[in-house]
Amino acid sequence: MKRFLVRGSLFFVVVGASIATAHAANKEQRTKNQEQESAPFRPEAWKFPPLEKAKAYTGQLAFVDHANRRGSIRVSGGELFHSTAPQPFAMLPYGMARYHGAPADLRDIPLGTMLHGRFYLPPDPDSSSVPVISRGDVTNPAENHAVLLEDEPTFCLREGKVWKLKEVELLKDNKQGMIVASREPKDGGEGKESEQRMTIDAATCIWRGREKLGFEDLIAEGLWPAEGKKSLGGLTVYLGITWKPAGTWERRVGNRLHISDIWLDETAMQRATQHQIKVHRELIRTRWMPAFVDAVEYGKFGEATVTATLFGGMDPALYADFKEGVGGQMAVTDANLKHSEGWVSHSHMAIKGPVLDVTKQDKEVPAGSSGITIRMKVDLIVEGIRPGKIVRIRPMNWPDDAVPREEYTGGKKEERFPTPAIFPKY
Amino acid sequence: MKRFIVLGSSFLVLVGSVVVTAHSANKEPRTTNNEQQTTPFRPEAGKFPPLEKAHAYRGELVFVDHANRRGSIRVQGSGMFFRNDPHPFALLPYGIVSYHGAPADLRDIPLGTVLHVRAFLPPDPKISAVPVLPVDNKSKDANHNRGTGIAPAENHVLLLEDEPSHCQRECLVWKLKEVDVTRGREGMIVATREPKQGSDAKATEEKMTFDAATRAWRGRERLSIEELIAEDAWPAEGKKSLGGQAVLLGITWRPTPDGIFTRFHISDIWLDDAAMQRAARSQTETHKAFIRSRWMAAWIDAVEYGKFGRATITATLFGGMDDSLYADFKKGTSATMNAVENNLKHTHGAYGPWHMASRGTLLDVTKAPGNAPLGSSGIQIQFETDLIIEGIRPGRVVRVRPGNWPQVQVPREEYLDNNTAEERFPSPAIFPRY
Numbered sequence: 001m002k003r004f005l006v007r008g009s010l011f012f013v014v015v016g017a018s019i020a021t022a023h024a025a026n027k028e029q030r031t032k033n034q035e036q037e038s039a040p041f042r043p044e045a046w047k048f049p050p051l052e053k054a055k056a057y058t059g060q061l062a063f064v065d066h067a068n069r070r071g072s073i074r075v076s077g078g079e080l081f082h083s084t085a086p087q088p089f090a091m092l093p094y095g096m097a098r099y100h101g102a103p104a105d106l107r108d109i110p111l112g113t114m115l116h117g118r119f120y121l122p123p124d125p126d127s128s129s130v131p132v133i134s135r136g137d138v139t140n141p142a143e144n145h146a147v148l149l150e151d152e153p154t155f156c157l158r159e160g161k162v163w164k165l166k167e168v169e170l171l172k173d174n175k176q177g178m179i180v181a182s183r184e185p186k187d188g189g190e191g192k193e194s195e196q197r198m199t200i201d202a203a204t205c206i207w208r209g210r211e212k213l214g215f216e217d218l219i220a221e222g223l224w225p226a227e228g229k230k231s232l233g234g235l236t237v238y239l240g241i242t243w244k245p246a247g248t249w250e251r252r253v254g255n256r257l258h259i260s261d262i263w264l265d266e267t268a269m270q271r272a273t274q275h276q277i278k279v280h281r282e283l284i285r286t287r288w289m290p291a292f293v294d295a296v297e298y299g300k301f302g303e304a305t306v307t308a309t310l311f312g313g314m315d316p317a318l319y320a321d322f323k324e325g326v327g328g329q330m331a332v333t334d335a336n337l338k339h340s341e342g343w344v345s346h347s348h349m350a351i352k353g354p355v356l357d358v359t360k361q362d363k364e365v366p367a368g369s370s371g372i373t374i375r376m377k378v379d380l381i382v383e384g385i386r387p388g389k390i391v392r393i394r395p396m397n398w399p400d401d402a403v404p405r406e407e408y409t410g411g412k413k414e415e416r417f418p419t420p421a422i423f424p425k426y
Numbered sequence: 427m428k429r430f431i432v433l434g435s436s437f438l439v440l441v442g443s444v445v446v447t448a449h450s451a452n453k454e455p456r457t458t459n460n461e462q463q464t465t466p467f468r469p470e471a472g473k474f475p476p477l478e479k480a481h482a483y484r485g486e487l488v489f490v491d492h493a494n495r496r497g498s499i500r501v502q503g504s505g506m507f508f509r510n511d512p513h514p515f516a517l518l519p520y521g522i523v524s525y526h527g528a529p530a531d532l533r534d535i536p537l538g539t540v541l542h543v544r545a546f547l548p549p550d551p552k553i554s555a556v557p558v559l560p561v562d563n564k565s566k567d568a569n570h571n572r573g574t575g576i577a578p579a580e581n582h583v584l585l586l587e588d589e590p591s592h593c594q595r596e597c598l599v600w601k602l603k604e605v606d607v608t609r610g611r612e613g614m615i616v617a618t619r620e621p622k623q624g625s626d627a628k629a630t631e632e633k634m635t636f637d638a639a640t641r642a643w644r645g646r647e648r649l650s651i652e653e654l655i656a657e658d659a660w661p662a663e664g665k666k667s668l669g670g671q672a673v674l675l676g677i678t679w680r681p682t683p684d685g686i687f688t689r690f691h692i693s694d695i696w697l698d699d700a701a702m703q704r705a706a707r708s709q710t711e712t713h714k715a716f717i718r719s720r721w722m723a724a725w726i727d728a729v730e731y732g733k734f735g736r737a738t739i740t741a742t743l744f745g746g747m748d749d750s751l752y753a754d755f756k757k758g759t760s761a762t763m764n765a766v767e768n769n770l771k772h773t774h775g776a777y778g779p780w781h782m783a784s785r786g787t788l789l790d791v792t793k794a795p796g797n798a799p800l801g802s803s804g805i806q807i808q809f810e811t812d813l814i815i816e817g818i819r820p821g822r823v824v825r826v827r828p829g830n831w832p833q834v835q836v837p838r839e840e841y842l843d844n845n846t847a848e849e850r851f852p853s854p855a856i857f858p859r860y
Contacts, residue, residue: 062839065489066537074837082835083776107537111492175711202711210653211646214708245719245834249777275650278639286681343509343570401681402508404500405860406488415858422856424849426838 043123043145046292046388048094048366054118055143060243061115062086066107067406068336068418069095070129073115074243078139081255082245085426088130089119089144093290093335093390094368096313098150101157101269102276103314105283109151114241114257116155118367119143129336129418147367152241153261153269162186163239165232166195170215172227176201177215179232179259181239198239199246199258207261207268238263277315284318286399287407288329288346288392290337294373295387304381305356306330308391312370319372327396328355328376332384334409334416339392340384342408346392347400351385353378355395466561469549469582472725472821474520474799480544481564481580486679487541488512492533493839494769494852495521496555499541500679504573507688508681511860514556515545515581519723519768519823520801522584522746524591527702528709529747531716535588540677540690542592544585544800545578555769555852556581571687584801589677590694590702597622600675602668603631610662611638611651615692617675635680636692643694643701674702710748717751719834721762721779721825723770727806728820737814738789739763741824745803752805755791760829761809762786765817767842767850772825773817775841779825780833784818786811788828 043049059073063086072086091097097104099113109115122128122145136142156162163181170177177200184192206213218224240261247253263269291308298304308330310319322328331350332340339346356375365371374393385391394400409415469475485499489512498512517523523530525539535541547561548554560566564578593599599622607613615636618629642649654660676694696702724741731737741763743752755761764783765773772779790808798804807826818824827833842849 062837063491063493064537067489080835082837085838110536111490111533176715201715203708203715205708210648212648212704212708213646214704214711217646244715245832245836248833248835249781251833271648271650275639275641278637278650282637282639282680399681399683401683402506403681404486404488404508404679405511406858415860418858424839424852426843 040121042121043092045123046294048368049120049147051118051147051367054120054147055141056116056118057141058114058116059087061109061111061113064106064109064111065418065422066105067338068129069106070336070418071106072423073117075139075141076114076255080252081243084139087140087144088420088423089117089146090122090128090130090336091146091149092120092123092368093337094292094311095146096148096311096368098148098154098158098313100151100276101154101273103280103284104276105280106149108276108279109149112242112244113151113260114243115149115151117146117150118148120145120147127335127417129420131420131423153238153263153272156183156238157269157273160186161191162236164234164236166234167229167231168200168224169229170219170225170227181237186236197256198241199244199256201244201258204259205240205261206264207272208264209267210271211268235264238269281315281318284314285394286401287337287339287403288331288394288398289314289318289322290333290390290392291374293385293387293389293391296381296385298381302380303378304385305375305377306381306385306391307373307375308393310370310372310374310393312365312368314370319370321395321397322355322358322372322374322393323395324355324357326355328353328374328393329396329400330376330378330385330391330393332382333390333392335390336418337390337392338415339403339408340411340416342403342405343410345400345402346408347394349382351378351380351382466547468547469518471549472727474801475546475584477544477584477800480546480584481578483543483545483564483575483578483580485510485513485541485543487535487537487539490532490535490537491852491856492531493771494555495532496769496852497532498857499543501576501578502688503568503576505568505571505576505687506573507679509570509572510568510576512857513577513581514854514857515543515583516548516555516769517583517586518546518549518801519770520584520725520744521582521586522801524585524587524595524746526588526709527591527594527706529713529717530709531713532586534709534712535586538678539588539693540679542585542587542589543583545580545583547580548582553768553851554582555854557854557857590674590696590705593619593674594702599672601629601670601672603670604665604667605660606665607651607655607661607663610655612636615668622672632690634675634677634690634692635682637680640692641694642697643705644697645700646704647701671697673697714748714751717747718831720770720772720836720840721764721827721831722747722751722755723766723823723825724807726818726820726822726824729814729818731814735813737784737811737818739784739809739811739814739818741807741809741826743803743805743807743826745798745801747803752803754828754830755788755805755807755826756828757788757791759788760785761788761807762827762829763809763811763818763824764827765815766823766825768823769852770823770825771849772836772841773845775836775838776843778833778835779841780827782815783827784809784811784813784815 041053059075063072069091074086078084125132133142165181167180182195242258242260244258290311295307329350341349361371467479485501489498495517500510551558559579568576600617602617604616620629674696678691678693680691682689723744728740762783774782794804
């Protein structure tokens with residue numbers, strides 16, 4: 001995945017140009033605004049959108065409604081982070097959450113975690129499960145449908161970055177302190193970011209190999225001082241980052257962030273990743289793999305051949321279970337990936353048939369897609385399996401154990417299209 | 427804390443009695459129900475309710491709205507667990523949450539955790555932040571093979587605790603009898619929950635699943651199932667007796683195999699006391715930092731008004747916190763007191779909660795003798811301020827900050843702005859109707 005231009009940044013560049021005349025600048029600004037208003041980019045129903053059209057922003061996870069794949073984020077960038085109201089967001093059906101360097105569901109990410117995200121405008125404002133923003137701003141962006149959400153270690157692992165710890169300072173009571181660190185490319189070179197001061201406290205978890213430590217353990221080992229400052233010499237680590245209240249109106253500390261976790265070595269980080277991979281693998285095996293229906297070729301007496309593209313971002317072991325010739329089952333879902341049936345079991349109304357073939361796209365795969373297309377022959381096609389719609393599929397070696405009540409809709413309209421009215425208006 | 431009689435259990439005992447005639451049996455339940463309908467117990471503002479009046483149930487945490495101290499639990503009943511609608515609950519202002527044997531906020535508990543609940547009817551149904559149900563709802567069959575008890579009207583929670591917290595409070599442990607491993611990564615454990623000190627009574631065995639994501643904690647170490655297998659503690663395949671190994675378990679729920687409708691899942695195994703104590707210490711520190719930044723919640727017992735806005739306020743600090751937090755309330759030290767709502771949101775916060783708070787001195791700090799009722803710390807403070815603010819009245823809830831706690835600004839969802847009715851009294855309409 002590559003970095004991309006923030007939409008509209010050209011507009012700000014134009015506004016910032018001091019050499020243009022006021023008239024020309026105004027004209028230019030109007031033109032750009034008109035372009036934005038006349039042709040804002042919205043993802044289409046069955047197309048994975050280009051990542052370069054997404055808007056990037058960071059924020060703190062403040063609320064989660066995991067069953068509807070939505071929540072709220074306190075978006076960074078405002079003057080005062082504490083008084084920034086949480087902004088609702090929804091995951092696109094193919095939107096990927098990642099935690100500790102591994103695939104995740106929203107339910108896996110602790111409230112308070114700082115996240116990096118890539119977002120689009122609502123694909124269909126009429127059925128948006130979160131409020132539609134007509135005129136967004138920095139902390140209330142109109143782009144509130146996520147294609148990617150990732151915590152700090154995931155972001156660093158994907159971007160090839162690490163944190164280098166410069167200095168730790170612990171206060172006398174051993175309960176809190178400060179770390180000075182900078183995020184930079186793991187392999188050195190360009191891209192070193194400026195130093196940040198972040199708080200730590202006695203609840204900060206420090207991971208070393210198999211061990212989970214507190215900073216009192218590091219003090220006992222003589223690695224950190226019991227009180228005062230110590231240089232850490234640019235120690236390479238991964239950090240888990242949250243935000244906690246700090247500073248006051250008069251005594252501002254610049255929206256300072258807080259360190260929840262420090263992974264001291266690669267082994268510790270890999271163990272965290274492996275654990276989260278297992279958590280998510282079990283989730284997907286029981287809820288089944290989501291996919292877009294690309295095409296349906298109808299046969300006789302209800303038979304059909306369905307072509308579908310599996311969504312991306314999962315553990316490769318899950319995709320490996322989709323093999324030519326294996327039996328499979330396909331169930332109808334909605335944009336929030338809830339099964340439409342589930343009262344008996346979500347497999348009750350799911351259609352069955354063999355996987356005819358599995359193909360992997362050679363070219364670059366867009367974010368949200370696995371690049372893997374399967375063809376399944378089913379003996380009785382059901383309503384809901386149409387091009388552009390979303391399904392969940394299991395190879396028959398995955399379980400069909402009944403999913404919980406909030407994860408199927410029974411076809412009820414309120415459950416299929418959850419209202420955005422649940423979000424408080426601040 | 428002692429075990430208690432579940433409200434209405436006398437009704438069930440009577441129904442179960444086989445020696446009474448049909449006539450008298452029919453008459454008795456009606457009488458009991460009538461009593462319940464005429465005098466249902468509800469907590470009152472300003473009084474900590476007796477724990478023995480609480481209804482006890484257990485279920486899976488499914489949804490959390492931590493800013494409003496409410497959420498949903500899938501309550502364990504007698505039927506098909508997966509079909510049970512998530513049941514909305516609200517924490518009472520003095521409601522206590524325990525996680526890993528330590529004080530917690532709702533935000534600290536991962537979704538999916540199975541919790542033990544002690545709850546009451548809504549103290550004031552008109553302003554309940556969760557749907558109000560018929561008072562006898564816990565005894566109604568929910569139909570569709572879901573059984574009774576999955577949507578109790580007692581949805582205002584005094585105590586919410588995860589499995590290790592429950593076990594430690596009740597001096598229980600899990601004894602692992604047997605493990606059965608499949609494909610080197612998942613399987614079943616047979617275990618019994620029994621008194622730590624032993625008992626003559628035969629404990630009932632429970633079968634629970636585990637999988638590759640189940641964590642084992644030993645001292646400082648976090649281990650995976652594969653590592654237990656690599657150490658020969660567990661077999662790579664098949665059954666092995668574990669000889670009644672005493673552990674504490676973290677329990678969740680996953681879709682259950684084999685057509686079993688209610689079977690729980692083991693998320694964590696604490697193999698020794700050191701591991702559990704480290705987990706408790708970490709959670710204690712998390713909660714201490716949280717309370718120090720949000721302030722200690724308390725009830726106003728009395729206000730004695732002086733001249734020109736002066737007042738002396740008597741308040742009882744809420745319970746369930748770490749002792750070191752209470753120790754910061756010392757006679758003669760400075761303090762700040764702010765009005766909050768029943769969801770413990772500060773009434774002001776755009777400039778920080780202290781901006782409109784009453785400032786003053788702690789004149790006295792006393793600890794009532796004996797055991798305090800659950801919800802109360804038993805610690806009463808007397809606080810003198812030179813300018814009392816609205817909201818500090820007997821029966822109302824406040825938050826208090828001793829002078830040595832940090833002066834910080836809390837996030838937007840944790841304070842009211844302009845005191846709008848919607849923020850003060852959050853609507854129960856956010857909960858889906860299944």
